[in-house]
Amino acid sequence: MEKNTILAIVLSVAVVLGFYFIQGIFSPPKPDGAAGRSESQGSSVSAAPAADSLSGIPDSREAGINPAVSAVRPEDEAADAPAENIPAAEQRVIINTDLLTVTLSNAGGDIVSWKLKGHNDGGEPVEMVLAGDTEPHSFTVAFGDQNARPVDSLFHVRRLSDYSVEFYRDFTFASEASPGRFTLTKRYDFKPNEFMFELTISLDGGHSVSGFNFKTDNSTGISGAAYTLGIGPQIGPSFEKLDQRYEYRQYITYTNGKRRLEKINNERPNVINSRPSWAAIAGKYFTLIAIPYLAQYDMIFSSRPEPGLPSASRLYIIRPPLAASRADDTYRFYLGPKNQESLAIYNNGKNGFNLQDTQLIEAANTKGFLSPLERLLKWMLLMFYRIIPNYGVAIILLTLLVKVVFFPLTKKSSESTLRMQAISPKIKELQAKYKDNPQKMNAEMAALYKKEGYNPLSGCLPMLLQIPIFFAMYNLFNNHFDLRGAMFIPKWIPDLSLPESIYHFSNFRMPFLGWTDLRLLPFIYVGSQLMYGKVTQTPDQQGNSQMKMMLYAMPVIFFFILYDVPSGLLIYWIFSNILTMVQQVAINKYLAPRRAAQAAAAAASEPVIAPKKKKRK
Numbered sequence: 331m332e333k334n335t336i337l338a339i340v341l342s343v344a345v346v347l348g349f350y351f352i353q354g355i356f357s358p359p360k361p362d363g364a365a366g367r368s369e370s371q372g373s374s375v376s377a378a379p380a381a382d383s384l385s386g387i388p389d390s391r392e393a394g395i396n397p398a399v400s401a402v403r404p405e406d407e408a409a410d411a412p413a414e415n416i417p418a419a420e421q422r423v424i425i426n427t428d429l430l431t432v433t434l435s436n437a438g439g440d441i442v443s444w445k446l447k448g449h450n451d452g453g454e455p456v457e458m459v460l461a462g463d464t465e466p467h468s469f470t471v472a473f474g475d476q477n478a479r480p481v482d483s484l485f486h487v488r489r490l491s492d493y494s495v496e497f498y499r500d501f502t503f504a505s506e507a508s509p510g511r512f513t514l515t516k517r518y519d520f521k522p523n524e525f526m527f528e529l530t531i532s533l534d535g536g537h538s539v540s541g542f543n544f545k546t547d548n549s550t551g552i553s554g555a556a557y558t559l560g561i562g563p564q565i566g567p568s569f570e571k572l573d574q575r576y577e578y579r580q581y582i583t584y585t586n587g588k589r590r591l592e593k594i595n596n597e598r599p600n601v602i603n604s605r606p607s608w609a610a611i612a613g614k615y616f617t618l619i620a621i622p623y624l625a626q627y628d629m630i631f632s633s634r635p636e637p638g639l640p641s642a643s644r645l646y647i648i649r650p651p652l653a654a655s656r657a658d659d660t661y662r663f664y665l666g667p668k669n670q671e672s673l674a675i676y677n678n679g680k681n682g683f684n685l686q687d688t689q690l691i692e693a694a695n696t697k698g699f700l701s702p703l704e705r706l707l708k709w710m711l712l713m714f715y716r717i718i719p720n721y722g723v724a725i726i727l728l729t730l731l732v733k734v735v736f737f738p739l740t741k742k743s744s745e746s747t748l749r750m751q752a753i754s755p756k757i758k759e760l761q762a763k764y765k766d767n768p769q770k771m772n773a774e775m776a777a778l779y780k781k782e783g784y785n786p787l788s789g790c791l792p793m794l795l796q797i798p799i800f801f802a803m804y805n806l807f808n809n810h811f812d813l814r815g816a817m818f819i820p821k822w823i824p825d826l827s828l829p830e831s832i833y834h835f836s837n838f839r840m841p842f843l844g845w846t847d848l849r850l851l852p853f854i855y856v857g858s859q860l861m862y863g864k865v866t867q868t869p870d871q872q873g874n875s876q877m878k879m880m881l882y883a884m885p886v887i888f889f890f891i892l893y894d895v896p897s898g899l900l901i902y903w904i905f906s907n908i909l910t911m912v913q914q915v916a917i918n919k920y921l922a923p924r925r926a927a928q929a930a931a932a933a934a935s936e937p938v939i940a941p942k943k944k945k946r947k
Contacts, residue, residue, distance in 0.1 A: 458618075753784060828897065
């Protein structure tokens with residue numbers, strides 16, 4: 331039993347260390363790419379690549395690409411245009427709903443701010459549209475592919491209602507035949523109680539244009555595009571870095587009922603031409619989901635940085651060339667929390683857009699062989715939270731439930747340990763008898779186990795079975811949206827999804843360890859683990875030097891491993907140790923008569939040696 335216990339503990343440590351090692355290899359922070367988009371100062375829009383072109387291809391006109399279209403610019407910038415037809419200055423439009431405060435600018439007709447009213451970030455509403463050194467502009471339109479410069483001209487504004495606004499402006503382009511004229515319109519429609527909105531982009535060339543095909547370069551294999559809708563450069567909330575632990579970005583597409591994680595290649599963008607039902611940029615707790623309602627379209631994800639924003643996350647939706655003079659394209663976007671409650675309404679039709687069976691919930695679900703266990707634990711956690719609305723208490727109740735479920739195995743493990751103690755003399759006898767013949771010794775020990783009805787692994791099974799639960803709990807506490815900002819104990823554990831702190835080291839980082847905070851829960855964990863080891867230690871292990879090393883060394887090792895894990899996970903482990911100790915005390919009382927009978931039987935089986943008689947002198 332001693333060797334099996336040591337093997338189980340060593341295996342547990344190896345699995346935990348391997349988990350963090352593999353996570354660091356396969357989910358590292360994204361490397362910096364090329365320089366980002368520079369804010370345009372002019373009002374004209376060219377079909378040439380912007381200065382931050384992903385591929386570095388020169389101006390499309392210099393490269394001889396698409397000679398039929400040389401430039402696009404607002405028609406009312408002509409010298410003889412009436413002054414009343416020209417927007418006088420930038421104009422901001424604010425949309426207030428029950429959930430959002432959205433700010434739009436007529437400079438390009440873009441969204442420049444998207445604040446979530448019910449979710450805080452440092453005491454302020456979460457800002458979902460982030461940028462670097464320049465003002466953020468998202469949901470931009472560019473004539474051409476993803477390398478074309480977004481339109482930043484001032485649009486005319488038409489406020490349609492409290493939840494709808496329209497931006498429009500006329501444009502002209504020079505061609506080999508005659509100038510072409512068309513109107514670009516961007517209409518936004520919001521709903522009072524939803525994180526989803528609808529964007530309609532219209533191109534109307536009347537009798538002047540027979541189609542739209544603006545080319546930028548051929549580096550992506552795209553022959554041309556009517557326009558590209560760009561979303562970015564980053565979704566919120568604010569973060570220090572994408573360390574793949576406290577914050578990350580996943581790029582997801584959903585096609586034919588299957589979810590797929592997309593890879594990013596900033597040097598040569600990966601064009602997604604499978605027309606997915608939707609695409610998403612998902613963070614730890616929030617997500618952007620795009621649903622295009624087009625017959626044909628391509629997509630590109632990009633993490634290319636820009637000045638002041640080393641980690642960007644962009645989605646480009648490329649509209650193929652149009653052979654008609656008019657098009658009205660509809661898109662719907664979800665930009666909000668990545669939780670089941672907010673996303674599930676787009677499966678059951680109970681939403682303002684009458685959407686059903688979209689499976690947007692797949693943007694929130696985790697993948698992997700432990701995901702079913704994680705979902706089960708999440709369901710039970712929410713059940714306890716409905717009973718007592720405190721997630722810390724819900725975690726303790728969940729821990730209690732897990733212990734109750736595993737109690738039969740724990741009891742069997744203790745009985746197995748007792749059985750092992752009974753046959754321990756016979757095992758030592760076989761080890762001594764066949765010490766020079768390991769194969770014979772193993773065969774005899776297997777025969778002994780079979781005769782005595784003992785399974786050597788039965789004592790380690792409860793410990794091994796809790797390893798998957800530990801990892802499922804880690805993922806649950808690290809990603810479950812409702813734990814974000816969930817308070818357990820005021821001023822000490824204000825957020826169960828983050829490590830707690832009792833003192834922050836200002837402008838100081840502990841050498842070698844990199845710690846910036848003094849935490850209390852890891853020390854409580856070490857104390858509970860040491861007490862757990864003392865209570866569960868069997869009499870034959872008390873004099874074993876190897877077991878003593880495991881008893882004192884393992885908690886210290888785990889102290890450093892678990893120092894920065896979410897506080898909810900440590901609460902689970904601490905109370906798991908406490909409940910296990912209570913269980914063990916009860917089991918020890920239950921097994922005490924059997925231990926006494928076993929000790930008496932062992933004493934009776936020992937031969938009695940009579941004292942030698944003294945010789946008479």
